[in-house]
Amino acid sequence: MKILKQALLAAMVTAAVPLGSAFAETPADVLVVAQNIDDIVAIDPAQAYEFSSGEFVTNAYDRLVQYDAADIETLGAGLASEWTVDAAAKTITFKLREGVKFHSGNPVRPQDVLFSFKRVVVLDKAPAFILTQLGWTPENIEQMVTLGDGAVTIKYAGDFSPNFVLNVLAARPASVVDEATVMQNEKDGDLGNNWLNANSAGTGPFKLRTYRPAEILAMDANPDYFNGAPKIKSVIIRHVAEAATQQLLLESGDVDMAKNLTPDQIAGLETKGSIKIETYPQAAVHWFSFNQKVEALTNEAVWEAARYLVDYKGMTDTFLKGQMQIHQAFWPAGFPGALTDTPFTYDPEKAKKILADAGVKLPINVTMDVINSAPFTDIAQSLQSTFADAGINFEIIPGTGAQVITKYRARTHEAMLLYWGPDFMDPHSNAKAFAYNADNADDKYASTTTWRNAWAVPEEMNKATMAALAEPDADKRNQMYVDLQEQIQQKAPFVIMFQAVQQVGMQPKVSGFVNGATSDFVYYRLVEKN
Structure with missing residues (x-):
């Protein structure tokens, strides 16, 4: 166990700080999480359909409308600052928020919204049905999603209430990606799918630094995020499958948070009182x-x-x-x-x-x-x-x-x-x-x-x-x-x-973590370590 612990810690240190640095505990501006993330099949928002990948997509990308860390119960503005519903015509028109840029520095355009929706429908990966249930197909998507001056109008086919449609557009595959960056990395007509399974091209509060399947997922803060820069500089999610190892790393201070502890472990930690337990x-x-x-x-x-x-x-x-x-x-x-x-x-x-x-x-x-x-x-x-x-x-x-x-x-x-x-x-x-x-x-x-x-x-x-x-x-x-x-x-x-x-175990100094009812409601941008 000691050898395993040292190996995991060494890997986290390497990912968290430049080579040559060393520390006895996690850095003050980096959140290190022990979590079982081997469920991830894909992290491209057009393909991601697992719990752990959902957490990543929520923190790296935005939708036209979305739930936010500050209020996870209310559907609010995302990349759209406002919208107008025409239930009779089965359309919703969204005005894009001004001044928002992708992690690449490219501005968000109405064309990026159409591209993002179209690639989901064309790629037809696991979560595509969430959007195609609106009546969208590869053949009609450009008629169902039309562009204006700083605006996007979406049309849906079906007897749906507008609130249902808005909830669909707040879902994971409706995340908006940077068309220019993605298409620069297209291979063999895959619309950048292979590249986006190892990189990110969003507008979210964090951008991907490193992802190695069943090993590590590291994100760096986006200082220009339109809802305010994250309070933590980086988040490192380390794959640790064994609950016992998660507890060992948490109690020794080598990680700030452990997400897959057993009830017996939770009870033991509560008795000791040195680790706080949050319930969601x-x-x-x-x-x-x-x-x-x-x-x-x-x-x-x-x-x-x-x-x-x-x-x-x-x-x-x-x-x-x-x-x-x-x-x-x-x-x-x-x-x-x-x-x-x-x-x-x-x-x-x-x-x-x-x-x-x-x-x-x-x-x-x-x-x-x-x-x-x-x-x-x-x-x-x-x-x-x-x-x-x-x-x-x-x-x-x-x-x-x-x-x-x-x-x-x-x-x-x-x-x-x-x-x-x-x-x-x-x-x-x-x-x-x-x-x-x-x-x-x-x-x-x-x-x-x-x-x-x-x-x-x-x-x-x-x-x-x-x-x-x-x-x-x-x-x-x-x-x-x-x-x-x-x-x-x-x-x-x-x-x-x-x-x-x-139930999540975390160091007493950690605050601001938001874990809603689904993986799409897990937010790190308000986390602080005091």
Whole structure:
């Protein structure tokens, strides 16, 4: 452990200060974070679709409208200083903020907004559906996004409320990139995708200095940021997968913050009192799923029985204590339209009866892919134990976050233990993920849990999901989402178990860190070390 610690510290020191410098603790103007970031597949905002990459995009890029560190509950001005809505014409016109420059020094132009949206649609990477749901295609994007003098008008096709559209435009793939810089680094028609997965070209409060996958992500402050220069000079996020190592580095003062500590570690640190613990409710829901390409997992009795084979309370009372709460619906508690009923408890005898009554042939042997870090491996081991008693045997296959997610997107898993956070703060974001799949064909990729688990959603549910999206009455719309969640609770090939609570350990001198309900609401620009 001592050798590992010294190696990690040496790497952080090298990244934080010029060669030849040395110090006994982290520099006063650098925030050093220990975090498991091996879930990152991409950092290009047109492709980034993981939790850790979301944190980076939020801090390096801006959108026309966005939530900000100073007020994470209110959608406000970003690169647009004001906007005008014409609901009848299904258009919103944005006036760009004057004087804003990219990290390169290039001014932000209406053309950059069109370019940014167009490259998302043309590249068609994992998060592209967030924008294309507005009716945008490679063929019509230049008619749907038109330019004026310091202004951009966007048009949308569909029965959406303007507030829904604004929330879409506040999402990660709507980040505005520097066209001139990106296209200077284009290779083989990739619209700069390869380059932007190792560099940044935004306007945000930080710019990328170094990114090495599953090793380090370092950002330097943008002193000219239009909302005010960050209070910290640099942020270094060091990949540390092991919670024990994170605690060691935190207690020794080698890092300022640790993000993946276990409940036992949190309790121990609180008792000692030398490290402060900050708690942040999260929008992520944790669940496991059955791939419907696996014949043994297509029987609905298996889905039903599975809901009674999870020891929800046992897990939240022990190794998940303080970091998860029982939640069994796809939209997180604390937001309008959430279903908070928890009808399922651990009842193995009931599960066995369900399987027996349905004539399910046992045992069922199934592999379960899981991210190789806490709390995922602990949850998987609990499921392995409780399911085995009913004749469902899980073989746990651990992997890095990127490996697990890549396999999931390819639909080559059998069972999958993962988490899901909203792509934007509207219940349709999760409803489309858990209750909609219009085309289940292998060549019709969709960034949803339904498609990735090869579940052909009943047409009635598809229609109900789209009807909720179009409903103009807010109260009626919320009830429609509650109804959808009840249906998914009863009949779907996945079991939603928990809603996350983020606990972060940090040095007492650290203040100003903002961690909202999703990874897109993690902000470093107000951090100070006093």
